Amino acid sequence: xxxxxxxxxxxxxxxxxxxxxxxxxxxxxxxxxxxxxxxxxxxxxxxxxxxxxxxxxxxxxxxxxxxxxxxxxxxxxxxxxxxxxxxxxxxxxxxxxxxxxxxxxxxxxxxxxxxxxxxxxxxxxxxxxxxxxxxxxxxxxxxxxxxxxxxxxxxxxxxxxxxxxxxxx
Amino acid sequence: xxxxxxxxxxxxxxxxxxxxxxxxxxxxxxxxxxxxxxxxxxxxxxxxxxxxxxxxxxxxxxxxxxxxxxxxxxxxxxxxxxxxxxxxxxxxxxxxxxxxxxxxxxxxxxxxxxxxxxxxxxxxxxxxxxxxxxxxxxxxxxxxxxxxxxxxxxxxxxxxxxxxxxxxxxxxxxxxxxxxxxxxxxxxxxxxxxxxxxxxxxxxxxxxxxxxxxxxxxxxxxxxxxxxxxxxxxxxxxxxxxxxxxxxxxxxxxxxxxxxxxxxxxxxxxxxxxxxxxxxxxxxxxxxxxxxxxxxxxxxxxxxxxxxxxxxxxxxxxxxxxxxxxxxxxxxxxxxxxxxxxxxxxxxxxxxxxxxxxxxxxxxxxxxxxxxxxxxxxxxxxxxxxxxxxxxxxxxxxxxxxxxxxxxxxxxxxxxxxxxxxxxxxxxxxxxxxxxxxxxxxxxxxxxxxxxxxxxxxxxxxxxxxxxxxxxxxxxxxxxxxxxxxxxxxxxxxxxxxxxxxxxxxxxxxxxxxxxxxxxxxxxxxxxxxxxxxxxxxxxxxxxxxxxxxxxxxxxxxxxxxxxxxxxxxxxxxxxxxxxxxxx
Numbered sequence: 001x002x003x004x005x006x007x008x009x010x011x012x013x014x015x016x017x018x019x020x021x022x023x024x025x026x027x028x029x030x031x032x033x034x035x036x037x038x039x040x041x042x043x044x045x046x047x048x049x050x051x052x053x054x055x056x057x058x059x060x061x062x063x064x065x066x067x068x069x070x071x072x073x074x075x076x077x078x079x080x081x082x083x084x085x086x087x088x089x090x091x092x093x094x095x096x097x098x099x100x101x102x103x104x105x106x107x108x109x110x111x112x113x114x115x116x117x118x119x120x121x122x123x124x125x126x127x128x129x130x131x132x133x134x135x136x137x138x139x140x141x142x143x144x145x146x147x148x149x150x151x152x153x154x155x156x157x158x159x160x161x162x163x164x165x166x167x168x169x
Numbered sequence: 170x171x172x173x174x175x176x177x178x179x180x181x182x183x184x185x186x187x188x189x190x191x192x193x194x195x196x197x198x199x200x201x202x203x204x205x206x207x208x209x210x211x212x213x214x215x216x217x218x219x220x221x222x223x224x225x226x227x228x229x230x231x232x233x234x235x236x237x238x239x240x241x242x243x244x245x246x247x248x249x250x251x252x253x254x255x256x257x258x259x260x261x262x263x264x265x266x267x268x269x270x271x272x273x274x275x276x277x278x279x280x281x282x283x284x285x286x287x288x289x290x291x292x293x294x295x296x297x298x299x300x301x302x303x304x305x306x307x308x309x310x311x312x313x314x315x316x317x318x319x320x321x322x323x324x325x326x327x328x329x330x331x332x333x334x335x336x337x338x339x340x341x342x343x344x345x346x347x348x349x350x351x352x353x354x355x356x357x358x359x360x361x362x363x364x365x366x367x368x369x370x371x372x373x374x375x376x377x378x379x380x381x382x383x384x385x386x387x388x389x390x391x392x393x394x395x396x397x398x399x400x401x402x403x404x405x406x407x408x409x410x411x412x413x414x415x416x417x418x419x420x421x422x423x424x425x426x427x428x429x430x431x432x433x434x435x436x437x438x439x440x441x442x443x444x445x446x447x448x449x450x451x452x453x454x455x456x457x458x459x460x461x462x463x464x465x466x467x468x469x470x471x472x473x474x475x476x477x478x479x480x481x482x483x484x485x486x487x488x489x490x491x492x493x494x495x496x497x498x499x500x501x502x503x504x505x506x507x508x509x510x511x512x513x514x515x516x517x518x519x520x521x522x523x524x525x526x527x528x529x530x531x532x533x534x535x536x537x538x539x540x541x542x543x544x545x546x547x548x549x550x551x552x553x554x555x556x557x558x559x560x561x562x563x564x565x566x567x568x569x570x571x572x573x574x575x576x577x578x579x580x581x582x583x584x585x586x587x588x589x590x591x592x593x594x595x596x597x598x599x600x601x602x603x604x605x606x607x608x609x610x611x612x613x614x615x616x617x618x619x620x621x622x623x624x625x626x627x628x629x630x631x632x633x634x635x636x637x638x639x640x641x642x643x644x645x646x647x648x649x650x651x652x653x654x655x656x657x658x659x660x661x662x663x664x665x666x667x668x669x670x671x672x673x674x675x676x677x678x679x680x681x682x683x684x685x686x687x688x689x690x691x692x693x694x695x696x697x698x699x700x701x702x703x704x705x706x707x708x709x710x711x712x713x714x715x716x717x718x719x720x721x722x723x724x725x726x727x728x729x730x731x732x733x734x735x736x737x738x739x740x741x742x743x744x745x746x747x748x749x750x751x752x753x
Contacts, residue, residue, distance in 0.1 A: 042401040122580055122606065135577040141726070155571060164564070165571040166405075 048089035052160035057083060061095055061144055064110050064117060077112050088149060096130050096137040097144035107137050137164075178667065185675050206595065232508025239503040246497045254490050259481050260288050260297050265484040278309045296326035297483055300333055327357055328364045332482055336369075339378060340475040351383055360394035368544045369482050371537055373571035375550040394530045403531055404561070410535045411558065411565030417451040418456070419433055427715055429707035433585060433604075437580040440715060446573025448718075450725035453566075454732060460553055461736070479549070495521045534558055566733060570726050581605045584709045585616065586703055592697025598623055609709045615703050620698045631690055633683030635676065642672035 022121050035150035064073065084091045094111040101108075104121040109130050111118070120126055126134050133145040136155050142163075146154040263284060285305040289298045303318035322330040331354035338347035351661050358367065373379050374387055393635070422441045424431035479605035498521050521543075528536065537546045537554035546554070585595050586600040601619040603612045645667045654661030 043399060043404070046404075047400060132575060134579060135575050136571060138579070139574050139577075141574075153571070153575075161569060163567040165568060167573070 002059070045089045046164070048087070048152065049164060051088055051163055052162065053156050054083075054087070054160065058143065058160070061097065061110065064102070065108060067098070070115075076114060077115055079113060092129065092146035093149050094147050095144045096126070096147060097132040098138060107134060178671070180576040182671075185671070185678075187236055195613065197624065202679060203703075210591065210594065213227050234688075235508040235510060238506055242500045243497060243504070246355060246493055246500065249492050250490060250497075256292055257295055257297075260295055261300070263288055263301075273670055274322075275621045276304070279485065281305050282309065294325060296322050296329055297326065297333075298322075304337070328354060328366050329482060330371050331357070332480070336378065336479050336482070338477050339380070339383070339690075344380065344382070347379075347545055348383055351379065351386060355387070355390045360398055360530040363530055363533055364483060364527060365544060367530070368531055368537055368546045368550070371533070372478050372546050372550045373553060375547065375553050376478070376736075391530070396530050397659050398529060403529070404564075407531050407535050408564045408568070409563040410532075410539065411561045412569055414539050415449055415453055415565055415569045418452040419445040420448065421445060422448075427711040430711040430715060433583045433704060433708045434581055434605075436581045439576050440581070443573045443577045444715065444719050444722065446569065446576075447726075449569070449723035450722060450729050454725060457555065457670050457732065458547070460555065463548060468532070497542065535561065538627050556736045561732060562736070563730070563733045566726075566729055570692065574723070581712055583612070583705060584620075585704070589704065590697065590698060590700050592693070598625060598696070603705075605709055605712055609706060612709075616701055616705055617698055620694070620701065624694055628687060628690060628694070631687040633680045635680055638676055638679070638681055642668075642676070646672060 038055060042082065057080065060076055060083075064076060064080075068076070081091050093110055093113050096107060096109050099105040099108040099119050101119060106122055107121040107126070108119040109126065110116075125131070129149075129151050130147050132151070133147050133153050133155075136142055136153065137145045139155075141157060142155040143158050144156055146156065148154070152163045155163045155165065157163070172590050223621070232376065249585060261573065267604060282305050285301045288303050290332065292298045299318045299321035303315045303322060306312075306318055307313035318332070320345040322333075331350050335350040336345050338344075338350060354370075370387060414613055422444050424437075427440075430440070434440065447605045475582070495517075499513065499517040502517040503510065506513040534554050536544045537550055540631060541554075582602050582604050584600060585593065585598070587598045588597075589598075592598075598659045605612070605613055646665065649668055650661055650665040653664040674723070685744060
C-alpha cells in the first residue's frame with residue numbers, strides 16, 4: 001500500500017478554488033543556485049588528450065622506427081610535436097611500442113626529446129619513466145603508449161582511441 | 170713360527186672385525202642422524218601449524234566478541250531511533266489515512282482538520298505536520314490557513330516541502346503550480362550541497378513524473394550543474410568511486426590453484442594481482458548487464474508512480490536521524506563481515522556516502538548508480554544514473570585495466586632455494602633461479618646441473634680411495650716379506666701370501682661398503698633431483714594454465730568497454746507517462 005495511494009473525486013477537486021502555490025513562500029531561497037564557471041583549462045586539456053589519434057601520427061611513429069637519416073628524423077619529430085601541440089594540447093617525451101625487428105627485440109622506445117630510437121630485449125632495462133609503459137606496450141590491445149614527463153601514460157588503440165592512465169598508477 | 174703366524178692372523182681378523190663393526194656403527198649413526206633431522210623438521214612443521222591454529226583461534230574468538238558487541242549496539246541504536254524519532258512514524262502513517270480521506274472524501278473535514286492539527290502539536294519541528302495541515306486547509310478551501318501552513322512547512326524543510334507540493338500538485342493535475350514549485354525547489358538548490366531528497370528529482374525524471382515541460386526544466390538545470398561541477402578534482406573523485414566499485418569485484422586468487430607456481434615464482438604476487446584484476450571484468454559485466462537489462466514494469470497510472478515517489482520522500486531518513494543511521498550502518502557491516510573491523514569500516518564508508526546530510530550533484534548521481542538502496546531510488550533511476558555516470562565508469566575501467574596490465578611481469582622466474590624440498594634442506598642447496606621463458610628442457614638441464622655441481626663433493630667424499638689405502642699395507646707386507654725371506658725363503662713367500670691376502674680382503678670389503686653407500690646416496694640424490702624437476706615442470710605447466718586463464722579474462726575487457734560505451738544510448742530509454750494527457 002502506498003502512503004499517498006487512492007483515487008480522486010470530482011467533488012473534492014471542484015471545491016478547491018486555488019492551488020497551493022510556491023508564491024505563498026515569502027522567504028528568500030536558502031542558497032543561491034548554480035553559478036556557471038569559465039571553462040577549466042585542465043578539463044579542456046583532458047578533453048583534448050582524449051581525442052583519438054589520427055592516422056598521420058600512426059604513420060609517423062611507424063616511419064620513425066625505420067632507418068632514416070638524422071635530418072629527416074628531426075623533421076619528422078618536429079612534425080609529430082607540432083601535431084601534438086595543435087591537436088592534443090601536450091607533447092609526450094616519447095613513445096614505447098612493440099618492436100617488429102623480431103627476436104631478440106620485443107619493444108622499442110622513440111625518444112622525442114633526444115631524437116633517438118632504442119630497441120630492447122626482454123632482459124634489457126628500459127629507462128624511467130618509459131619502464132612503466134612496458135607491459136602495456138606489449139599488450140595486443142594497444143598500438144603504442146605515449147609517455148609524458150609528468151609520468152602520465154596514454155595507451156593508444158589501433159583505432160586511435162586513447163586510454164589515459166594517471167601518474168604513478 | 171706357526172705360533173707367530175697364528176697370532177698375527179688372529180689379530181688381523183680382530184682388526185678386520187673391528188673395522189667392519191665401526192663401519193656398521195657409523196652407518197647406524199648416519200641413519201639415526203637422518204631420522205633425527207626428519208623428526209626435527211616434522212616437529213618444526215607441527216609447531217608452525219599449532220602456532221597458526223592457535224593464532225586463528227584467537228582471531229576467531231576476538232571476532233566473535235566484536236560481532237557480539239556490534240549486535241548489542243545495533244539493538245541499542247534501533248531502540249534509540251524508535252525512542253527519539255518513532256513519533257515521526259505516526260505522522261507518516263497518519264498521512265496515509267489523511268490523504269486517502271483527502272482523495273475520496275470518506276471522512277468529514279472537521280475530523281481531518283482535527284487530526285492534522287493534533288499532529289502539528291505532537292510533532293514539533295517535523296516538516297510533514299504543517300504540510301498536512303496545508304493539504305487539509307486546501308481540501309477545506311481555506312486559503313489563508315493553507316498559505317500559513319505551507320510557509321511553516323517550507324521553513325522547516327524547504328526542499329522536502331517544495332518537492333512534496335511539486336509532486337502532489339502534479340498528481341492533482343495542477344501542472345502550472347507544480348512547475349512553479351519545481352522551479353522554486355531547483356532555484357534554491359546548491360549543486361555542491363544537495364539534500365538527500367534530491368534523489369526524488371532523479372526518481373521523478375526516471376518515471377517521467379514531471380511531464381515533458383518539467384523534465385526539460387530539470388534537464389536544463391542538471392546540464393548546467395554537471396558543467397559547473399565538472400572540474401578535474403570532482404571528475405577524479407567520481408572516477409575513484411567507480412574504481413572502488415570495479416575493484417570490489419576482484420577476488421583473491423588462492424595459492425592452492427597454482428601451488429607449484431605460488432611456491433617457486435618470485436613474481437607470484439604480481440601474477441595474482443594481474444589475474445584478479447583481469448577476472449573482475451566478468452562479474453562487473455554481469456552485474457551491470459543485469460541492472461541495465463532488467464526493465465522494471467512501469468505503473469499503469471501516473472498516480473501510482475507519483476505515490477511511490479511521495480512514499481520515498483516522506484519515508485526518507487530525516488537529517489536528525491543520520492548520525493544514528495551511520496552508526497547503525499557501521500555495526501551492521503561488522504556483523505555482515507563477521508567481525509572484520511577494517512573490512513566493515515570500508516564497507517560502511519562506501520554505504521554511508523549516501524547518509525551524509527548534503528551531497529554534491531555528481532556524488533548523488535554516483536551513489537544513485539552504485540548504492541540505490543542507500544539513497545532510496547528505484548532500479549529505473551539507478552539505470553539512468555549509471556548512464557549519466559558513463560564517463561567516470563569508462564575512465565575507472567580504463568584505469569583499473571591499465572593498472573593490472575601494467576603489473577603483468579615481463580618475465581616469470583622460478584626459484585629453487587634450500588627450502589623447496591626435504592632434500593634441498595638436507596643438502597642446504599644454494600638458490601637457483603631460472604626464467605620460464607627459456608623453455609622447460611633447458612631449465613631442467615640447468616637445475617640438474619646445479620644439483621650435480623653442489624653434491625659432487627659429497628659424492629666424492631663417499632668414494633673409497635683404493636690407491637691411498639693400498640700403500641701402507643703394501644709397504645708393511647713388503648718389509649715383513651723381506652724379513653721373513655731372510656729367515657727362510659719359503660716362509661717369506663708364505664708371509665707374503667697370507668698378509669697380502671688378508672690386507673686385500675680387508676681393502677676389498679671396505680671398497681665394496683663404500684661403493685654401496687655411494688650408490689645409495691646417488692639413488693637418494695636422484696630422487697631429490699627428480700622432485701625438484703617435477704616441481705619445475707609443474708610450475709611451468711601452471712604458468713601455461715595461468716596464461717590461458719588470464720588471456721580469457723583479459724579478453725573480456727573489450728566487452729566491458731563496449732558495454733560502457735553503449736550506456737550513452739540507454740540513458741532515457743523508457744519514459745512512461747510523457748505522451749499522456751494529464752489525468753486530472
